Amino acid sequence: MERSEADGLRVVEVEDERSDLARAAFELIAESIWDVQPEKDLLSELEERRRGLVSGGDYHLLALVDAEGAPAAAVGGVYLEAVNTGFITYLAVRSDRRGELLGRRLREHLVEVFRADALRVRGTEPAWTVGEVKRESRWLRTLVHDGRAIPFDFGYFHPWMPRRAEGAYVLYREPVGDARVDLPAAEVIALVYAIWRRAYRFRFPLQSDTFCYMLRTLEGRGTVGIHPDFLDAAEE
Numbered sequence: 001m002e003r004s005e006a007d008g009l010r011v012v013e014v015e016d017e018r019s020d021l022a023r024a025a026f027e028l029i030a031e032s033i034w035d036v037q038p039e040k041d042l043l044s045e046l047e048e049r050r051r052g053l054v055s056g057g058d059y060h061l062l063a064l065v066d067a068e069g070a071p072a073a074a075v076g077g078v079y080l081e082a083v084n085t086g087f088i089t090y091l092a093v094r095s096d097r098r099g100e101l102l103g104r105r106l107r108e109h110l111v112e113v114f115r116a117d118a119l120r121v122r123g124t125e126p127a128w129t130v131g132e133v134k135r136e137s138r139w140l141r142t143l144v145h146d147g148r149a150i151p152f153d154f155g156y157f158h159p160w161m162p163r164r165a166e167g168a169y170v171l172y173r174e175p176v177g178d179a180r181v182d183l184p185a186a187e188v189i190a191l192v193y194a195i196w197r198r199a200y201r202f203r204f205p206l207q208s209d210t211f212c213y214m215l216r217t218l219e220g221r222g223t224v225g226i227h228p229d230f231l232d233a234a235e236e
Contacts, residue, residue: 009072009102011109014061017046025063025074032092035160041201042076055198058117064106070094073102075110078199079117079126083191085173086114087199088131115176125177130191132158135170135229144226144233149174150181151227152188154217157210158195159202170227171195182223189218 014022026039036042045059058079063071077088088110093103111129118126133140143149149172156171157163171192192214196205205211218224226234 008067010065012063012065014046014063015050017043021063021071022046025061025071028071028074028094029090029092033090036090037200060110060113062106062110064102072097073106075106077110079114080194080198081121083194084118084122084127085191086111086126086129087195088129089199127178128173128175130171130173132156132169132171135167140170140172141230141233144230151230153225153227157214159200163210163213182225185218185221185224188224189215
């Protein structure tokens with residue numbers, strides 16, 4: 001996929017892990033976000049897809065490329081077939097291009113890619129687009145205020161987070177084909193397992209004390225609704 005934008009940037013789906021663009025995009029992500037997967041793991045995601053190997057979901061890396069061929073922004077994500085959900089793993093914008101809404105634009109392209117995956121695999125819309133952000137994110141609060149996102153009401157951890165960092169990040173979903181506000185806890189557990197197991201390639205989540213801690217906080221609940229820290233934004 002390649003598409004030209006009005007400002008001279010090009011949206012490119014990076015499909016070859018051997019390309020300079022693949023490495024430049026992952027370097028931009030690593031420079032912008034400190035706790036990322038090793039670059040070799042992310043490159044392997046691209047190689048698996050290029051070779052057509054079955055992996056339980058399609059990995060995508062998109063870049064907004066400038067006239068010099070360098071990425072001004074990059075976004076990665078995985079369509080999680082098991083839960084019919086697109087998960088955005090990393091989004092980064094080059095420091096000299098921040099404030100131009102490039103991340104938002106590129107993210108919208110990735111959401112459309114997830115939709116195409118779901119229609120191809122399931123013949124239906126994806127249930128949600130899911131992501132994780134810092135709890136104090138003004139961007140997420142705006143989405144909640146506009147009725148476009150639902151932050152999950154539980155203490156979310158990604159695989160590299162220590163227990164002492166509970167509450168630092170929030171897992172949220174943007175409804176696409178499934179607009180329920182409250183979800184059965186079992187569905188949330190299945191989603192988080194898919195994120196750890198497939199998106200982050202954590203081999204055995206049930207062997208992780210942190211994952212099992214999340215599991216215990218969810219297992220005793222019937223449903224999971226909106227995070228209380230965002231109720232005021234939802235009601236405004």
